[in-house]
Amino acid sequence: MKKLSFESFTKRIHIKTSMEKLYWCWGTAEGITSWFLRKAEYTSPDGKNRSASEHIKKGDSYVWAWHNWDSEEKGSVLDANGIDLVAWSFAGDCIVTVTLEQKEKAILLSLVQSNIPVDEKSKLEIHHGCSNGWTFWMANIKAYLEHGILLNETEIDLRAYELSGYEFVNM
Template sequence: MAENNWTKFTVTADFNVDMRSVYTAWTTPAGLESWFLRKADFYTITGRLRESHESVLKEDTYEWYWHGFDDSAVEKGAVLEVNSIDFFKFTFSDDTIVSVSLESRNGLTILELTQENIKEEPDPSKNLFVQCQVGWTFYLANLKSILEGGIDLRNKRMDIGSNFK
């Protein structure tokens, strides 16, 4: 029996919309804020804040803010690759790397997201492998919901928080 590789995972999703719409949802601040983040700030290599509908470029840095959390919960990272068509790669939590690739197949846009460089944890339930895979699964479902039906599944209320205790 093969051992699990807790350092990398891939999730896929299909979208009944054109590839450009999915790509723009990943590579513009406004796009990311429509389905994923409360606020997505990208900075050019010279430090200029990108406009909301401006596409990100390689070597941009970012500060991302989540619904349900105040501004002290910020994710900082950098754009590693972007090709303006079907590929986007960036750093993410705890020095991991996320790659998003798109292709058209049978009238659908197919998205494949891979997160790698995940540090191994003695308890896999505390590993980013588990936490991020659950998170990406939800957010990809939300992206599908937004693009295909306009319904946002995120909790945006600070008074409820993120854990619904």
């Protein structure tokens, strides 16, 4: 059995959709903003902005913004094969890797966040916070692709609540 630790976590979910549609959701600005982000901008290594429908590529940089969150996340695309694998830097030096695998009746979406620091602040904010966050977002992408609904809050401003990022399940 694989040992659990604070250095990484894995989240998995089966989604009944096509491989192409699921990859689009992770591998394009248009896709990732359809279910996850308010804004996503990708820039190629030579400084050109990628169009919203263009697949991201290894070496791209990104800037992301969420609904109900004031700060932006900036990082690099570490891998993107256009089919079933996307990886990027996230939350400092962490690495998030998403893989897609065709199963009998659905695509198995696996997300691994690794390289998490093990100090007490990172255990709380990154391991606990991101693990909870990705659990919600993976349920959200399933609801979006299988039922055409979004579970995240986009109309009510939750930022007025002091601990909104820790208390609201649909941030």
